[in-house]
Structure formats: C-alpha cells, structure tokens
Amino acid sequence: MTQRALELAEVTKIFDRRAAVDGVSFQLAAGERVALLGHNGAGKTTLFKMILGFLKPDHGSVSVLGAAPGSNAARRAIAYLPEAVAFHNALTGEEVLRFYARLKGEDPAKSAALLEDVGLGAAARRRVGAYSKGMRQRLGLAQALISPASLVLLDEPTSGLDPISRQNFYDLVEKVAARGATVLLSSHALTEVEARTDRILILSAGKLVADNTLARLRADAQLPIRLRVQGNDGAAGEIAARLGGTQVNGRSVELFCDPADKVARLAAIAELGPLVADIDVTLPSLDDVYRHFSGDEGAEG
Ligand SMILES: Nc1ncnc2c1ncn2[C@@H]1O[C@H](COP(=O)(O)OP(=O)(O)OP(=O)(O)O)[C@@H](O)[C@H]1O
Numbered sequence: 001m002t003q004r005a006l007e008l009a010e011v012t013k014i015f016d017r018r019a020a021v022d023g024v025s026f027q028l029a030a031g032e033r034v035a036l037l038g039h040n041g042a043g044k045t046t047l048f049k050m051i052l053g054f055l056k057p058d059h060g061s062v063s064v065l066g067a068a069p070g071s072n073a074a075r076r077a078i079a080y081l082p083e084a085v086a087f088h089n090a091l092t093g094e095e096v097l098r099f100y101a102r103l104k105g106e107d108p109a110k111s112a113a114l115l116e117d118v119g120l121g122a123a124a125r126r127r128v129g130a131y132s133k134g135m136r137q138r139l140g141l142a143q144a145l146i147s148p149a150s151l152v153l154l155d156e157p158t159s160g161l162d163p164i165s166r167q168n169f170y171d172l173v174e175k176v177a178a179r180g181a182t183v184l185l186s187s188h189a190l191t192e193v194e195a196r197t198d199r200i201l202i203l204s205a206g207k208l209v210a211d212n213t214l215a216r217l218r219a220d221a222q223l224p225i226r227l228r229v230q231g232n233d234g235a236a237g238e239i240a241a242r243l244g245g246t247q248v249n250g251r252s253v254e255l256f257c258d259p260a261d262k263v264a265r266l267a268a269i270a271e272l273g274p275l276v277a278d279i280d281v282t283l284p285s286l287d288d289v290y291r292h293f294s295g296d297e298g299a300e301g
C-alpha cells in the first residue's frame with residue numbers, strides 16, 4: 001500500500017500572467033480519501049485538469065501512479081466526475097450509462113448493477129430530465145466509475161446537495177474507497193466534507209496553505225473557545241466582574257479562552273457556585289477553522 005497514487009511537485013499554472021495554481025506539492029498514497037478545499041477561483045478545477053492531462057503545468061510535474069497525465073496508463077487509472085455534469089435529458093439513466101460504457105470500451109450490461117450500486121436502481125428507466133440534483137450527481141458518479149479506477153477525482157460532487165443527499169453521497173464514496181481506490185474530492189466548504197475524509201488540503205489563491213487531518217488542523221489553528229456563563233437572577237454583573245468577561249444580555253457573560261486554558265477557566269467558573277445557572281462551551285466551528293487557513297476574503301478577482 002505504499003505506492004503513490006498521485007504525486008505533484010511544485011506545480012504551477014499561469015493564466016494571463018497570474019498563477020491559478022502556485023507551486024503546489026503533495027502526494028496521495030493508495031487508498032487515501034482526501035478533500036481539496038478552496039474558495040471559488042482558488043484553483044481546484046485547474047489542478048484537476050492538470051492531473052487529468054487536459055492542461056499542462058507551466059512549472060513542476062504531476063505523476064499518476066508513476067505515469068504522465070494524459071498517457072494511456074494514467075487515463076485508465078483515473079475516474080473523473082466533472083464540476084458541471086450535464087446529461088441528455090431525454091435519455092434514461094440506464095441509457096446514459098450504457099452510452100458511456102460503450103464509449104469507454106466496457107460492457108454495457110454492467111450498467112444495471114452500477115445503477116443499483118449508486119441507489120438509482122428504481123430510477124434506471126426514468127428520464128434523466130426528471131432526476132433531482134442528488135440523483136444526477138449519483139448518475140455522474142456511476143458514469144465516472146464505469147471503468148475500474150485506482151484514482152477517483154470528484155470536482156465539487158456535493159455542492160448544492162441537501163445534508164441527507166450529501167451523507168448518502170459520502171456513503172457511496174466510502175464504498176469506492178473500500179475497494180482500494182484513492183479518492184480526491186474538491187469542495188468549497190469544510191462543513192461539506194466534515195469528518196468524511198482522512199486528510200484535508202486547502203488551496204488559497206492557488207497556493208496550498210494546509211495539508212493535514214481535520215483534528216490536526218483544529219489543533220494547529222489554536223482558535224479560541226467560547227464560554228457562555230448564564231447567571232442566576234441578578235448575578236451576571238458580579239460574574240462578569242470576577243471572570244473578566246463581557247455581559248451579553250441581562251443574564252449571560254461571554255468569555256473566550258485558549259484551548260489549553262479551558263479546564264482552568266471552567267474550574268474558575270465552578271468556584272462561583274450559586275451565582276452560575278449554566279455553562280455553554282462552544283468549540284470553533286469547521287467554518288472558523290477553514291476561514292483561519294484560507295483567509296476570509298473571497299479569492300476571486
Ligand atoms: N482557461 C482559463 N483561462 C484563463 N483563466 C482561467 C482559466 N481557467 C481558470 N482560470 C482562472 O484560474 C483561477 C482558478 O480557477 P479554477 O476554475 O481552477 O478555480 P476553482 O477553485 O475550481 O473555483 P470554483 O470553486 O469556482 O470552481 C481563476 O482565477 C480562474 O478565473
């Protein structure tokens with residue numbers, strides 16, 4: 001399992017004298033599930049296109065299982081779900097898949113089982129024009145998986161899906177990964193990928209600004225924890241004075257602390273005894289963590 005499914009070394013792509021992808025290096029081991037996050041215009045699709053061999057890097061190198069992008073070996077190894085999948089609306093799901101199977105030299109008879117796999121068995125004979133967004137994404141995934149692939153590239157596959165459809169989609173991705181495939185999927189929000197990937201890469205204005213597990217990113221961000229102390233009647237003023245927090249309404253006091261000081265702060269709050277009615281502890285959200293690494297400003301422009 002030590003073979004590298006994908007290796008990028010100092011990859012740069014320049015459009016109109018601006019680097020859309022800027023000196024990006026990372027490696028994916030076989031079987032890893034990795035999320036590539038970034039704002040609109042961060043360079044995610046451009047990166048995918050270089051891995052696919054549709055675009056040539058201006059600097060640096062890409063290698064897919066040791067082969068050059070776009071070579072026969074690399075193309076056979078990759079399954080790709082593009083950012084905007086469009087199917088012929090008049091065809092049924094099954095007709096669409098049979099069409100792509102023939103195009104890829106695979107047996108069209110595989111289509112039925114594949115549709116079953118992605119949960120479209122019952123909709124196989126329905127026209128794609130009547131599919132929901134989530135169903136189209138599933139059909140897109142089935143289309144990408146017609147040929148067995150060791151590297152699966154999914155460009156914003158869950159964007160616009162509701163939370164349940166997103167969960168279902170990740171269950172499918174897990175099924176694919178369980179067969180040993182490496183999965184690289186892009187998204188514009190950390191909340192969309194949650195804990196469903198082993199590792200998170202963050203692109204900001206073309207640069208790779210983070211590459212780690214979610215737990216590690218959370219720890220490295222060192223974002224403050226919010227404590228909200230609800231006082232018993234009339235006690236908020238005294239709580240604020242003793243803890244040094246801010247009174248947020250008639251009853252509550254808000255304070256922030258470093259993760260390392262959390263236990264000590266909670267102990268200090270507990271010492272206030274009958275003044276305190278309740279305590280809320282809020283960890284930084286996934287959005288806060290993402291914003292910390294990617295920068296607040298939209299990258300486009
Ligand atoms: N063919 C092209 N010619 C000129 N500029 C391009 C081209 N393709 C992409 N760009 C520019 O490169 C930058 C990165 O674009 P890219 O599509 O890779 O971003 P992205 O992260 O996929 O964004 P989104 O989340 O909106 O899909 C953008 O500034 C974009 O305008």
Ligand SMILES: [Mg+2]
Nearest residue numbers: 044045046083
């Ligand atoms: Mg894109």
